[in-house]
Amino acid sequence: xxxxxxxxxxxxxxxxxxxxxxxxxxxxxxxxxxxxxxxxxxxxxxxxxxxxxxxxxxxxxxxxxxxxxxxxxxxxxxxxxxxxxxxxxxxxxxxxxxxxxxxxxxxxxxxxxxxxxxxxxxxxxxxxxxxxxxxxxxxxxxxxxxxxxxxxxxxxxxxxxxxxxxxxxxxxxxxxxxxxxxxxxxxxxxxxxxxxxxxxxxxxxxxxxxxxxxxxxxxxxxxxxxxxxxxxxxxxxxxxxxxxxxxxxxxxxxxxxxxxxxxxxxxxxxxxxxxxxxxxxxxxxxxxxxxxxxxxxxxxxxxxxxxxxxxxxxxxxxxxxxxxxxxxxxxxxxxxxxxxxxxxxxxxxxxxxxxxxxxxxxxx
Amino acid sequence: xxxxxxxxxxxxxxxxxxxxxxxxxxxxxxxxxxxxxxxxxxxxxxxxxxxxxxxxxxxxxxxxxxxxxxxxxxxxxxxxxxxxxxxxxxxxxxxxxxxxxxxxxxxxxxxxxxxxxxxxxxxxxxxxxxxxxxxxxxxxxxxxxxxxxxxxxxxxxxxxxxxxxxxxxxxxxxxxxxxxxxxxxxxxxxxxxxxxxxxxxxxxxxxxxxxxxxxxxxxxxxxxxxxxxxxxxxxxxxxxxxxxxxxxxxxxxxxxxxxxxxxxxxxxxxxxxxxxxxxxxxxxxxxxxxxxxxxxxxx
Numbered sequence: 098x099x100x101x102x103x104x105x106x107x108x109x110x111x112x113x114x115x116x117x118x119x120x121x122x123x124x125x126x127x128x129x130x131x132x133x134x135x136x137x138x139x140x141x142x143x144x145x146x147x148x149x150x151x152x153x154x155x156x157x158x159x160x161x162x163x164x165x166x167x168x169x170x171x172x173x174x175x176x177x178x179x180x181x182x183x184x185x186x187x188x189x190x191x192x193x194x195x196x197x198x199x200x201x202x203x204x205x206x207x208x209x210x211x212x213x214x215x216x217x218x219x220x221x222x223x224x225x226x227x228x229x230x231x232x233x234x235x236x237x238x239x240x241x242x243x244x245x246x247x248x249x250x251x252x253x254x255x256x257x258x259x260x261x262x263x264x265x266x267x268x269x270x271x272x273x274x275x276x277x278x279x280x281x282x283x284x285x286x287x288x289x290x291x292x293x294x295x296x297x298x299x300x301x302x303x304x305x306x307x308x309x310x311x312x313x314x315x316x317x318x319x320x321x322x323x324x325x326x327x328x329x330x331x332x333x334x335x336x337x338x339x340x341x342x343x344x345x346x347x348x349x350x351x352x353x354x355x356x357x358x359x360x361x362x363x364x365x366x367x368x369x370x371x372x373x374x375x376x377x378x379x380x381x382x383x384x385x386x387x388x389x390x391x392x393x394x395x396x397x398x399x400x401x402x403x404x405x406x407x408x409x410x411x412x413x414x415x416x417x418x419x420x421x422x423x424x425x426x427x428x429x430x431x432x433x434x435x436x437x438x439x440x441x442x443x444x445x446x447x448x449x450x451x452x453x454x455x456x457x458x459x460x461x
Numbered sequence: 462x463x464x465x466x467x468x469x470x471x472x473x474x475x476x477x478x479x480x481x482x483x484x485x486x487x488x489x490x491x492x493x494x495x496x497x498x499x500x501x502x503x504x505x506x507x508x509x510x511x512x513x514x515x516x517x518x519x520x521x522x523x524x525x526x527x528x529x530x531x532x533x534x535x536x537x538x539x540x541x542x543x544x545x546x547x548x549x550x551x552x553x554x555x556x557x558x559x560x561x562x563x564x565x566x567x568x569x570x571x572x573x574x575x576x577x578x579x580x581x582x583x584x585x586x587x588x589x590x591x592x593x594x595x596x597x598x599x600x601x602x603x604x605x606x607x608x609x610x611x612x613x614x615x616x617x618x619x620x621x622x623x624x625x626x627x628x629x630x631x632x633x634x635x636x637x638x639x640x641x642x643x644x645x646x647x648x649x650x651x652x653x654x655x656x657x658x659x660x661x662x663x664x665x666x667x668x669x670x671x672x673x674x675x676x677x678x679x680x681x682x683x684x685x686x687x688x689x690x691x692x693x694x695x696x697x698x699x700x701x702x703x704x705x706x707x708x709x710x711x712x713x714x715x716x717x718x719x720x721x722x723x724x725x726x727x728x729x730x731x732x733x734x735x736x737x738x739x740x741x742x743x744x745x746x747x748x749x750x751x752x753x754x755x756x757x758x759x760x
Contacts, residue, residue, distance in 0.1 A: 098750075106544045106546040106547075106549035107549040107552075107553060108543070108550065108552075109546060110546055110550055110553070174510075174514070177510040178510050178512040180510070181509040181510045181511070182476060182480070182481075182482065183480065184658075186501055189597060189674075212697055243643065253706070268676070279509075280507050281507050282506060282507055282508060282679070282680035282681075284505070284507045285607055285608050286506045286608065294624075407630040407648055411606055411607060411608065416605075420510060420515060421515045421678045423514070423515075423676055424514035424515025424517060424519070425515055425516035425518040425676060426516075426596070427516070428514065428515075428516030428517050428595065429516060431516075431517065431539070431544055431547055431576075432539060432540050432546075432547070433540075434721055434736070434737055435540045435541065435576070435577045435640070435656075435657070435658050435719070436577060436641070436656050436658065437662070437723070438706065438720075438721055438722055439639035439640045439658040439704070439735075440639045440640065440657070441661065441722070442704065442706055443637065443638075443639040446635075447633055447635075447637065448633060450633075450635075
């Protein structure tokens with residue numbers, strides 16, 4: 098076997114990218130997938146890419162998924178790299194989820210809540226049986242019935258009764274400008290704004306694992322889903338020259354309000370505490386995990402012992418971003434000839450020394 | 462639909478010169494100025510997502526993008542080689558977003574972006590060396606918490622770092638690290654030289670060129686201004702020893718350059734060649750193909 102040098106790098110890259118393009122297209126006897134198909138029929142994948150890509154644009158997210166051959170993390174990366182070049186036109190007003198046009202809304206803490214439980218579209222009660230009928234395309238599209246009466250336009254939070262009884266901590270409201278992780282580096286110790294932004298952009302799998310660990314024993318989380326809702330909210334901005342807010346768009350979001358274990362403030366009555374999760378589109382698993390990890394990271398705030406990974410803000414926030422994590426982990430496949438050379442030489446020297454001292458292996 | 466043909470590099474339209482918008486470049490340049498004013502100190506900056514992966518040079522790419530102008534000549538190396546795939550990829554990125562001239566010559570370049578090596582050719586004033594840095598914090602392996610390492614730097618509390626060197630000496634009779642050996646910049650801040658072999662460490666000190674270090678994932682920038690002292694950590698009785706593989710380059714015969722081991726066949730045949738391909742090529746000019754081709758032709 099003759100040695101093949103790693104050169105002709107540029108030529109190799111170009112050829113490799115042509116090969117990627119060919120593999121992406123796949124069998125030319127099969128019609129090419131369209132962005133409209135991805136955006137409408139792979140909607141949950143699009144939602145995840147928009148959430149973790151921090152850019153609400155279904156078409157671009159669909160394009161990213163197509164370009165990445167369906168690899169969610171690669172698509173998220175593509176979207177992030179694109180969003181970083183976009184100018185910042187305005188900062189929106191905080192969204193008001195109590196005015197959400199609800200598609201789904203459930204509470205695990207109350208049998209009935211003002212506005213009602215709305216099951217909506219969920220996989221929760223499907224049986225996970227492969228539906229072989231889907232392997233063929235159908236002529237008639239399934240249609241769900243539409244209720245005769247619309248839902249309440251304003252659906253108050255299921256947690257409101259607890260708030261009015263003082264049984265749960267108040268929402269912490271702040272008019273301060275929120276920290277922007279896309280413009281400033283992570284700064285530790287982090288405020289809740291930094292944490293929530295980091296978690297919203299964080300990798301779903303990582304947060305899911307952390308949330309699971311905290312609920313399973315590596316943390317002292319005792320959660321109840323106070324309310325989980327998904328639907329559309331209106332985005333408003335206040336242009337300087339107008340001085341009042343105007344509607345610019347509706348976006349889909351999922352919100353989880355988690356009710357957590359008691360906290361007994363020495364100066365006050367004991368109360369439930371909160372964890373919060375929010376993501377673009379329909380991402381229930383992500384928002385529940387986010388709310389659990391948010392609460393776990395508030396341990397120090399409530400005087401709880403910080404002893405598990407999910408409670409450790411620096412551990413969680415430094416490792417949650419899939420773009421950072423996958424970049425760094427995959428960089429190990431880059432050449433390390435020089436360092437490896439230096440390390441190998443050192444190893445040979447150490448072995449020679451050990452051998453001459455008669456402590457090493459007899460011979461090799 | 463028009464597609465960007467992967468086989469034809471194009472100058473991208475629709476993006477600002479050097480990809481980053483001007484506000485971002487200004488932010489990076491402010492961080493660079495602060496870094497130059499406090500040599501070796503890690504300045505936090507609002508690192509952006511780049512179209513290349515974290516860990517693949519995004520910090521240095523942002524630094525280069527922020528300082529490059531239309532008249533610059535850019536050289537990009539990885540492991541000392543201009544032709545390594547990642548160097549080729551970064552060079553192509555800058556050609557696409559700036560249209561600037563690129564070069565393999567360390568003599569002609571105004572900006573050299575590097576991963577893991579310092580060129581053998583001594584750099585001059587008016588040249589900038591931009592290092593790709595995977596992990597900017599030299600104390601991270603001793604102390605994983607950023608909040609603590611910031612304090613250690615503030616108090617110049619570098620005893621624990623020296624202790625790891627001492628432990629190596631006690632255990633192995635020598636310092637058991639061969640690359641990324643930490644340095645004290647300007648007799649104040651402990652800094653990572655990036656994963657260069659310790660053979661390259663002496664070149665950091667009193668260089669006429671500006672040395673900038675960018676860590677994209679960790680969002681830190683630091684710098685060594687020209688003619689600044691850079692001391693590799695050591696002890697009086699165990700002085701720092703830059704090491705290089707013994708022997709000479711099989712291509713150009715250099716006895717002073719850093720060498721890479723090249724496996725020639727599957728029966729243990731090997732040779733050593735310069736890791737700095739530009740330096741090696743310049744020495745070989747006019748000397749023919751050299752023994753490597755001949756050896757390979759035989760194998």
